[in-house]
Amino acid sequence: MKKKTLKITPMGGVGEIGRNMTVYQYAGEYLIVDAGLMFPDSDMPGVDYIIPDISSLLKKRDKIRGIVITHGHEDHIGAIRHIIEDINAPIYATPLTRGLIEVKLARGGLLKKAQLNTVQAGDSVKIGPFQVEFFHVSHSIPDAVGMGITTPAGLVVHTGDYKFDHTPVDNWPTDFTQLSEFSRRGVLALLGDSTNAETPGWTPSEQVVNQGFEQVFSQAKGRILIASFASLISRMQQVVNIAQKYNRKIAFVGTSMIDNAKMARKLGYLEVPEEMVVFLDQALNLPKDKVVLMITGSQGEPNSILGRLSTGRHRQLSIETGDTVVLSSQAIPGNEELVYRTINRLFEYGADVIYENIAPVHVSGHASQEELKLMINLVKPKYLVPVHGELRHLKRHAYLAQQVGIPAENILISSNGQTIEFTNGEASFGEKIPYQAVFVSGSSVGDLSQADVRERDTLAKEGMVVVNLVVDKLHHRVLRKPTYITQGFPAEVDEVLDKASDRIFKVASKANGNLNEKVVEELRSHLRSQTGNTPSVFVNVTEI
Amino acid sequence: MKKKTLKITPMGGVGEIGRNMTVYQYAGEYLIVDAGLMFPDSDMPGVDYIIPDISSLLKKRDKIRGIVITHGHEDHIGAIRHIIEDINAPIYATPLTRGLIEVKLARGGLLKKAQLNTVQAGDSVKIGPFQVEFFHVSHSIPDAVGMGITTPAGLVVHTGDYKFDHTPVDNWPTDFTQLSEFSRRGVLALLGDSTNAETPGWTPSEQVVNQGFEQVFSQAKGRILIASFASLISRMQQVVNIAQKYNRKIAFVGTSMIDNAKMARKLGYLEVPEEMVVFLDQALNLPKDKVVLMITGSQGEPNSILGRLSTGRHRQLSIETGDTVVLSSQAIPGNEELVYRTINRLFEYGADVIYENIAPVHVSGHASQEELKLMINLVKPKYLVPVHGELRHLKRHAYLAQQVGIPAENILISSNGQTIEFTNGEASFGEKIPYQAVFVSGSSVGDLSQADVRERDTLAKEGMVVVNLVVDKLHHRVLRKPTYITQGFPAEVDEVLDKASDRIFKVASKANGNLNEKVVEELRSHLRSQTGNTPSVFVNVTEI
Structure with missing residues (x-):
């Protein structure tokens, strides 16, 4: 018997809150669910937002049969404008979600690039080897859906963001009937929203x-x-x-x-x-x-x-x-x-x-602990894959699932790039795809690396000094008194630097092809002892 | 009749959480309550912590009769090591608080500098014109006290941090009796902790x-x-x-x-x-x-x-x-x-x-809304001065006070440096003393200014480029191809800079004593159009 393997790879939103994206793979064909953005941490200066790393998908772009979207929030649609530059697959979304995507694409002049298709909750669409059944969920935006995704390897329920609001603004609660229907057919795995896994009880209604x-x-x-x-x-x-x-x-x-x-x-x-x-x-x-x-x-x-x-x-x-x-x-x-x-x-x-601390002018759109348990009991999956959450949320979701009877070994806590394979009804961890943060900064996408951002953070924490040295072309002797450019320092540091000149002459005279390095070392140690600060030091040498 | 005026100036902790310090002034003599530190915001890179600005007190240092401390947390004692450098007044603290201060001072070799005095809850100490009655409060540290401060202008109750814990770890609840005794005598003003003013109900017991x-x-x-x-x-x-x-x-x-x-x-x-x-x-x-x-x-x-x-x-x-x-x-x-x-x-x-979201392994040490109301009803002050809080907390404390009958006009929301005067039982806002943040960074205290910190934040958000120009001493013509030092940028920016050389030659040839400025302008606009980023640009000119 030929092995039937479904592979699921989280490509964002697992181990973090935001930039949700999941890749389903069956028999060499691919389906993407969601393409969101994430807001940067406070120690990522200059980063506007972060998007999923799709570099591993580029080789397979002809095999990507579709991109299905659960709802119109930024953490689910915010990266679409970027990924359609590389991946030209049809996008499926409900009318409001499509509308929100169109507004965003139109602003960037990208509307023509996207192959947008409208689906309705209740629709069942064949996308490559994936039979995708869209079902309505209540969330803090109308027209949100989850999906039942059927392949010969089994049925996976992908919740997207949801809550069990019995009285939502649009009077359209989460589709209990369809969830029960999935359960009747037998659910291999549930990929469930973990955002509020630390919140006890039941999320209040809108x-x-x-x-x-x-x-x-x-x-x-x-x-x-x-x-x-x-x-x-x-x-x-x-x-x-x-x-x-x-x-x-x-x-x-x-x-x-x-x-x-x-x-x-x-x-x-x-x-x-x-x-x-x-x-x-x-x-x-x-x-x-x-x-x-x-x-x-x-x-x-x-x-x-x-x-x-x-x-x-x-x-x-x-x-x-x-x-x-x-x-x-x-x-x-x-x-x-x-x-x-x-x-x-x-x-x-x-x-x-x-604001929220003062009066109930906001409620969360995500399921709390009792709702997470309800989802598991409705769907009765064999496996649970907690998604949409930092590790602490995924761990808590796992803990709750165990309380309602999912065995610990049937709960798969993954990470971005970590594939889970389902073969003949059994799950295991598969390939770990290289995965990194893709920073969007101004018009630059992915150029700014984590190392660049760390450099910026260091600049800010330590301040900066540039030393300008004029040296003799032949003997590399320092000819003039060094000058300095400083940033992020009190005026007092100028005096401290002024006093460093003698040391720099001395260091430079002993340097042997490593002038730059020696000056940096000397100046940093001088500043550390004199000010308690150790700035980033850069050396500019002009030979004359 | 000679006017009897008590002046109270918040010198930290009003409009912010942390670095608590209050100055009481009567007849030209001063009493300081607490001297704490505050942790920096996330956009204050390189700042270790922030302490109160005591520059306005330096001229009056001989008139400062004492420094009384409510309890041993950092936001109440963390600045003592700094202020004793300038203000050599006796410090009064309960035994444990004194012990915690001593441990900190000993680490900095400053123990001999401080004139430490031990007081007990229940003690009444005359400090200049201030009769200070220490009363026990329960908080998340033992041996915490509040103070009744009596001058000829009236009695002020200064709570410090407190909660009404009936079953604290040390079995020593807040001193209801003494608070009622103050109320019997008549309380002019209550300076009350506002930290938890947004939290409904009653803070759980330790x-x-x-x-x-x-x-x-x-x-x-x-x-x-x-x-x-x-x-x-x-x-x-x-x-x-x-x-x-x-x-x-x-x-x-x-x-x-x-x-x-x-x-x-x-x-x-x-x-x-x-x-x-x-x-x-x-x-x-x-x-x-x-x-x-x-x-x-x-x-x-x-x-x-x-x-x-x-x-x-x-x-x-x-x-x-x-x-x-x-x-x-x-x-x-x-x-x-x-x-x-x-x-x-x-x-x-x-x-x-x-952690706290998972199990009750921590409770707050601060009074919640019902406790704030209880404090007001116990003390029955004529005036309320909400302290220890961001503006939102002070406003909420004010709102609660109105609910229990303090008229809006008897609630004084102040700010750091804003004096409140009490004359013949009537309160009004007095002098606004110049006040700024004092940053501690490494061994530097107060040298780093807010402008310096903003420079650092800008460096981080935008990245940095230094242009090195070698120019002809006489004609200020650029003689060589500019070189660059960049930090916090992707490698791609080097190419972009490389292409800027022609522009720089052109700009420099037209510059007229404002070479530096023109080059910065040109390069920033070039980089903005090419990369969407506008870095900090510095120019180093070497004349030969």
């Missing part, structure tokens, strides 16, 4: 946010500004609903907020009476208690609308006493400092600031 | 940690390593107690952990049977289920014991499968990323990692 908004709108006497992710279309709907109740007009502010709202309205995912919508300049002329602004910047991003408002850098708009600013969002892990700094600045401008 | 430890110790089959702050003496006692129950020996690992344990045992604040304590090398030879290690590094600090273990850089010790590592601590705000990275690495080494 309806809770309505209560938070009710609290805000019933008390606010002035303008209300609500910051959120531009892709949180259901949150937009909630704001529209409450604004309507309290007789306030709404203005969408920020390019992505405006574009997404327009697209979502066009596709019927956002219902706003025409007369409710105003432009920002109109909004500014309305009575303050008759308007709500829906703005970008809930993560405190410096160039977002909220970021600019918090530092007084928006041309048309400024925060004043009496404004109520709502951050309808949760700080992305690692981003807390920036978010709280923004909140403090808004308070300084006199706003009343409402 | 006893909860015993349950967390019970869970860990009853299940662990191998070694147990417990990371915590070295100053958390009561946590040490809890570990000792549970270790004793489970028949494990204890080793203290890390200089500050060892020194503090030794001091606390000597003073009777930590009770450990002599036969229980072993050195690390002995511990490593014991059966794995017979030992617990109490280590430093609960914030993931790279050079702490836990930091080194998580990256395999400890000489004697390494993490192995079967180890249980407990982080008995809470990530300091802004430090979450580092802490979670450490946790993930420990998991990678095969440890079972237990």
Whole structure:
């Protein structure tokens, strides 16, 4: 009997939160699920975002039969614009997800490059050897799906991001029936979202946010500004609903907020009476208690609308006493400092600031512990592959799975690039594909290496000194007093450097083809002893 | 009638978490409460920590009658070693707090410089015009006190850090009786800890940690390593107690952990049977289920014991499968990323990692919302000055105070350097003293300015290019092809720079005394258009 092997390789989002991507391989043909981006850590200066490393896929690009997308959040669609440069496979997405992808691609002039196909939850599509059944899941964005992926090696359920919200904004709960149907057929493996595996209990329904908004709108006497992710279309709907109740007009502010709202309205995912919508300049002329602004910047991003408002850098708009600013969002892990700094600045401008710690103006879109257990009990997989999470989340998901009866040896904690093979119903770890971080910085994609970023981090932590030496071409003797360029140092360091000249003359006179190295060594040790700092030292030698 | 004016100036910890310091002034004489340090934000590269700006006090140093300390945590004592260089006033502290200060000063050889005096909770000490009554508070360290400070202008209650723990580790709850006694006498103002003003309810008792430890110790089959702050003496006692129950020996690992344990045992604040304590090398030879290690590094600090273990850089010790590592601590705000990275690495080494999200192995030492209300109702102050918190915490504390009947106009939200004056029982804002961040970096204190730190941050975010030009002394013509030093850039940038030479020749030929500026401008715009990055550019001109 010929062995039937399904290979699954996480290509992002395993061992980290963000840039989700999974590659399924059967009989030499490939299917990609999701292509997201990830935000950089705080010690990755100059990095805009990080995308999956697809270099190992380039040789196989003709064998990639399709790219299926679970939903329209950045950590699932943010890398599409980059990977379609190299991989020209058809993309499958539900209407709203497709709309969000199109808005992003259009902005980069890349719309023509992408082969976009619309699918609906409930559809079953044959993509190469993969029979993909899309099923609806509730999440913090409408039109999200998970997938049942069937190959001759078995059926795998890929959840994508989900929660079991019984009362979501769009009244469309996760498809329990389809999950049970998969279970009836027998599920080889479950690839499950682990983001909230540390959160006990059950994630509250999106309806809770309505209560938070009710609290805000019933008390606010002035303008209300609500910051959120531009892709949180259901949150937009909630704001529209409450604004309507309290007789306030709404203005969408920020390019992505405006574009997404327009697209979502066009596709019927956002219902706003025409007369409710105003432009920002109109909004500014309305009575303050008759308007709500829906703005970008809930993560405190410096160039977002909220970021600019918090530092007084928006041309048309400024925060004043009496404004109520709502951050309808949760700080992305690692981003807390920036978010709280923004909140403090808004308070300084006199706003009343409402955020998650103060009132229920946001709920998570991810399943908590009891929901993770429910998913496992609904799907009854033989194997569990926890995905979407740092190692601590994957470990916790594994722990929960054991509690509901999955044997420890049937739980496969993988890492980016680490293939899992399923052959005749048995799983094992396979090839480990070389995998690294791909940094996007300005227009450069993947040029900036981890070593470059470490260099930058070191520059910042230690400061920098450039020594300029003019040396005799023949004897390599230092001819003039060295000059210095410093950055990130107090003025006092100039005196310290001035006193180093004698030492440099001495070191240079003894140097033997290693002038550069010797000067660096001497100067670093001099500065360490004199200032307690050890800067990055660079030497420039001009021979005359 | 001569006006009796008490002036209170927050000199740290107001508008931020950390470096707590408050200056009381009456009739030209001064009293300082606490002298703490603060950890830097993630965009302050190269800064070890931040201390209060005492420059405005230097002229008045002969009028400073004393420095009173509430308790021995770093954010209350960490700047003492720096301020005693300039201010030679007697320091008053309870025995354990004094012990912790002495351990720190001894390490810097500064013990002789400090005039240390021991006080006990319940003592009343006349310090200049200030009658200071020390009262016990429960916190996450033993021997913590608050103070009632009486001057002819009235009585101020200064809480320090506190919680209302009815079952603290040392069985010594916050002194309700003394707080009520103050209230009977009439309290002009309350300076209250705001750290947990966003946390609903009541902070759990330290006893909860015993349950967390019970869970860990009853299940662990191998070694147990417990990371915590070295100053958390009561946590040490809890570990000792549970270790004793489970028949494990204890080793203290890390200089500050060892020194503090030794001091606390000597003073009777930590009770450990002599036969229980072993050195690390002995511990490593014991059966794995017979030992617990109490280590430093609960914030993931790279050079702490836990930091080194998580990256395999400890000489004697390494993490192995079967180890249980407990982080008995809470990530300091802004430090979450580092802490979670450490946790993930420990998991990678095969440890079972237990932290706050998983089990109750830590509780906060600060009062939550219901306790803040209780404090106000016990003390019944005329005025509330919320301290110890970012603006968002101070605002929330103010909101809670209004709920329990303090009028909004009697709540004074100040900032570092902003004096509050109390004259004949009425409060108003007074002088705003110039105040800035004082950075400690290596052996340099206060030399590194905010501008320097911004320069470093910019270097890191943008990378750096140095252009070396050799020019004709007379005509300032560029004589040779420019050379470059780059840092934090991919190799590709070298080609881009190479192509810039012609432009630089051109710009230089047109320059008119502003060669440097023109070259920077040209090169930045060239790099921006070619790479999407705009690095810091420095020009070095060698004239020949």
